[in-house]
Amino acid sequence: EKYYSVRMRASQNGPHEQGGKHISGGEQISTYTDLKSMVNVLLEKALSHSRGNPDFMQIQFEKIEEPIKVLKPLPVRTYEASSVEEGQSAARKLLEQAGVPTESIDKAYELITEFSELRGAILFDIRSGLRIDDRNEKGIRVSRMDWLTANFEKWAEHYQLTRSQRMREALVLAAKVCAHPATVAELCWSDDPEYITGYVASKRLGYQRITKLKEYGDERGCRIFFVDGLSDLASYIEYLEKQPIFVQW
Numbered sequence: 639e640k641y642y643s644v645r646m647r648a649s650q651n652g653p654h655e656q657g658g659k660h661i662s663g664g665e666q667i668s669t670y671t672d673l674k675s676m677v678n679v680l681l682e683k684a685l686s687h688s689r690g691n692p693d694f695m696q697i698q699f700e701k702i703e704e705p706i707k708v709l710k711p712l713p714v715r716t717y718e719a720s721s722v723e724e725g726q727s728a729a730r731k732l733l734e735q736a737g738v739p740t741e742s743i744d745k746a747y748e749l750i751t752e753f754s755e756l757r758g759a760i761l762f763d764i765r766s767g768l769r770i771d772d773r774n775e776k777g778i779r780v781s782r783m784d785w786l787t788a789n790f791e792k793w794a795e796h797y798q799l800t801r802s803q804r805m806r807e808a809l810v811l812a813a814k815v816c817a818h819p820a821t822v823a824e825l826c827w828s829d830d831p832e833y834i835t836g837y838v839a840s841k842r843l844g845y846q847r848i849t850k851l852k853e854y855g856d857e858r859g860c861r862i863f864f865v866d867g868l869s870d871l872a873s874y875i876e877y878l879e880k881q882p883i884f885v886q887w
């Protein structure tokens with residue numbers, strides 16, 4: 639069967655690269671028959687976003703030529719934080735447990751506000767304590783990945799987790815990112831002002847949700863990939879952007 643990568647990005651005040659505000663993005667893999675409904679899902683996602691109404695949107699699809707790699711979902715745990723401080727301190731502890739040195743975590747946190755307007759993720763080297771991607775205000779967009787609905791729903795039912803589209807997308811991204819041997823951990827929270835749960839993920843720790851990583855109303859998001867022993871930056875980025883992945887339970 640042939641598969642297609644379907645991507646969407648939406649912004650306000652023009653395209654993001656021309657200074658527009660990032661509103662929403664989305665990644666799906668679709669069969670030819672499902673393209674119409676997939677495009678519609680992405681359209682709906684962008685048009686009903688609490689970051690605002692977009693005035694620029696791109697939806698594109700493209701046939702996937704490479705074989706699609708299958709990955710297992712990461713195990714999920716949820717930590718109930720009663721305040722942002724508590725949530726953030728839990729996040730730092732988890733990053734340490736994943737193998738990120740404390741000084742590196744501190745350095746990353748110093749940069750978080752600076753990068754909160756990015757559309758994509760940043761790569762952070764845990765040894766040098768420096769951002770190492772060259773994508774400036776764009777960041778890196780992890781693409782070409784999905785989790786078929788029926789399989790996701792079975793999984794969510796089994797683990798008694800909410801079947802949210804948002805969590806599915808985050809789980810898929812985390813599974814892809816953490817499957818690469820150079821990834822030590824991922825730290826993420828949403829730029830959606832109405833969504834305050836985020837996570838720390840790593841191959842060893844799994845997907846560790848933390849229910850409060852910022853205050854409601856805050857539009858500053860975060861997505862950092864902590865990497866170590868990265869010998870070839872270009873091929874790492876190529877993996878994130880191009881390697882097709884299906885998550886399957």
Ligand code: PML
Pocket residue numbers: 804805807808826827828829830833835836837847
């Ligand atoms: C996003 O908005 O895309 C990031 C959401 C991360 C947390 C999802 C969850 O596990 O609830």
